[in-house]
Amino acid sequence: MSSNLYPSFGILLVDDEASFLRSFSLMLESQAGINHLYQCQDSRDVMQTIAREPIGLVLLDLTMPHLSGEALLRQIVEQHPEIGVIVVSGLNQLETAVHCMRLGAHDYFIKTTEESRLLDGIQRAIRMQEMRLENLEMRRRFLSDTLDRPEIFADIxxxxxxxxxxxxxxxxxxxxxxxxxxxxxxxxxxxxxxxxxxxxxxxxxxxxxxxxxxxxxxxxxxxxxxxxxxxxxxxxxxxxxxxxxxxxxxxxxxxxxxxxxxxxxxxxxxxxxxxxxxxxxxxxxxxxxxxxxxxxxxxxxxxxxxxxxxxxxxxxxxxxxxxxPLRQRQGDLPLLLDYFLAEAAEELGRNKPTVPKELPTLLRHYTFPGNIRELRALCFDALSRHQGGVLSMEVFRRVIGRDTATTDPTAESDAPLFAADRPLPSLQEVADLLVAEAMKRAQGNQSLASRLLGISQPALSKRLKKSQSS
Structure with missing residues (x-):
């Protein structure tokens, strides 16, 4: 079966007139691109067709021999409530239309209705059915936390x-x-x-x-x-x-x-x-x-x-x-570093270098305005300058230092740093809080913490010893 069928579910056309089924099918395909169609001229075969094929919508005539459209409507609503039914009838009677709607029909159209109105109604029903199916599928996937085709996302x-x-x-x-x-x-x-x-x-x-x-x-x-x-x-x-x-x-x-x-x-x-x-x-x-x-x-x-x-x-x-953005996917940094360095090594014909363990921690403090594309460029640049052994972090430090220097501390929030009804902390208390936060972000690495604070590592070490002794 063609993979370009629209919609994804089948639409069953039910009418005892073969000529109407042919013209109706041609109109749906030529005017609306609807080509996932099934036809049924004998009303007694409808329920078997529904059981056999992936039907999601039925376009149903009312006046047919053997089994009337009203009887079929009752059966479909009772046995397959998930399937939408639109009545397309030659009967232009308000009472009949209201009765069909009460039985569970999605809509009611007269065969002589202008094509645009009929097509609009069918397309509305298709969109509603698509949304219903998507909601059911989304609920199933999120509850089971599964991917049916993980190979599609292998490159991400x-x-x-x-x-x-x-x-x-x-x-x-x-x-x-x-x-x-x-x-x-x-x-x-x-x-x-x-x-x-x-x-x-x-x-x-x-x-x-x-x-x-x-x-x-x-x-x-x-x-x-x-x-x-x-x-x-x-x-x-x-x-x-x-x-x-x-x-x-x-x-x-x-x-x-x-x-x-x-x-x-x-x-x-x-x-x-x-x-x-x-x-x-x-x-x-x-x-x-x-x-x-x-x-x-x-x-x-x-x-x-x-x-x-x-x-x-x-x-x-x-x-x-x-x-x-990449800054919200910090757990992906080690994976992406490894992936891009391997890609760069293959493209440049070089051995993949060892990544210093401090590098992912350093990158977690960078905003990455260019996101994944920027990280890839940094990896290629770093490898092109690499001389051997452990990968130098200089390329990354230079970019992160420039980002820190141009960051506006007031850009993200207009909220006051200190509550107006509380006393201000002392300079020493603020300094201690900054040092503690920098060490936390650097995961205990004094070299990275000192860079975050903009001071030398000996100066940071001196502050830490002073804080511990007091």
Whole structure:
């Protein structure tokens, strides 16, 4: 079975008219990209089909021979309450519609209803069913604390519990067709997470990445949608856009927070309607790729200040992944050091050096504004300067010293350091507290503690001896 079926669960069409089943199926696939379809012309076979196939939604006619739609509705609701049922009937009677809803139908439509209304109702039911399945799966995974496909995350070096929760969440949403918003500081591994989502989805097409930062509206449209020959001056031949190139796969739009407002409108329409127009064409094309977006911006704040459309923000945040910065993953530092030094040694054709035991402790006091990408660069730089034996910490000390020198102690909080209704401590008491905290952070290493305090190691040793003797 194709891995690009939408939705992930089957939709069963039940009607005694073969011609209606054919036209209905064609409409669902061409107008909404819904292709995970099953057909049943004999109402007596419906329950067997449901038992045999992964059905999540039934589109049910009412007036049929042998077994009526109302009788089937009662059976489905009683035996398979997890399956949604939409009645699509030729009966335009309010009493019948209300009766079906009371029996448990999700919605009721008339066959002559305009296509857009019917499709909207079906897509709403699909989204609700997807959310129900995701919630059930998420509960199961978090309670069991398991990963079904840990090999997908083998290239993401971590033992952090927060990252493991992210992996579990990705497994849950992998089958969904909805967009995923991946946010996090620069260098936290957003593209690696996007590759994991693509691998988990099992889609047969490729993953295509586009950095949209700095693209004006015209270039954005041409890059994504492509153009027909003669669409504009210089368009000597037709060109497929990135959406076409990602057909059957995944499209990643990186730095989405920098997209212009005009381009945001185009992206919103693409996500809402599932179709787009190549430049110079008056015939719409359907998108057959899942859309992922990534940003280091806080989109919630940007939509509040008006630089990001609210409707687009709410469309994108159906599934959200927030990656923690490296400073919140301190337990991963030894693993990442070992991994990047081994990678650097292989690339530079050198032996992997011994890591001084003080280095992970030293790095725990660095904010890592560039996160994992910065740590990798530091490891490569340190190894390129390495002469043999134990790895020198000079490269790391220089960066951490520069970070300490430029840190604004008032930047993180406006709260007062001392309570207004309490007496101020003496200078000696403050000094003792600072020394004790530095030794705690340095895990008893006087060399590291002295660097944190900005004093020499002999001076720190003298203070410690004085404190112990008093």
């Amino acid at each position: 070096v971590t033992q952090d519990k927060g990252m493991r929760s992210v992996f579990q969440y990705l497994e849950v949403i992998s089958a969904s067709s909805q967009p995923v918003l991946i946010s996090g500081e620069s260098g936290t591994g957003k593209e690696a997470i996007a590759r994991a989502i693509h691998a988990l989805s099992g889609r047969s097409g490729p993953m295509v990445s586009v950095n949209v930062a700095g693209l004006d509206d015209g270039i954005f449209a041409d890059t994504l949608f492509g153009h027909k020959r003669g669409a504009f001056t210089g368009a000597d031949k037709a060109r497929a856009g990135m959406i076409d190139q990602a057909s059957g796969g995944t499209l990643l739009l990186d730095e989405i927070g920098d997209l212009s407002l005009a381009s945001q409108i185009k992206l919103l329409r693409l996500l809402q309607e599932g179709e787009y127009y190549p430049l110079g064409s008056d015939r719409p094309k359907r998108i057959h790729a899942r859309v992922l977006v990534a940003t280091h911006h806080n989109l919630e704040r940007k939509q509040r200040d008006g630089s990001f459309r609210k409707d687009l923000y709410y469309r994108l945040c159906t599934h959200q992944v927030e990656l923690p």
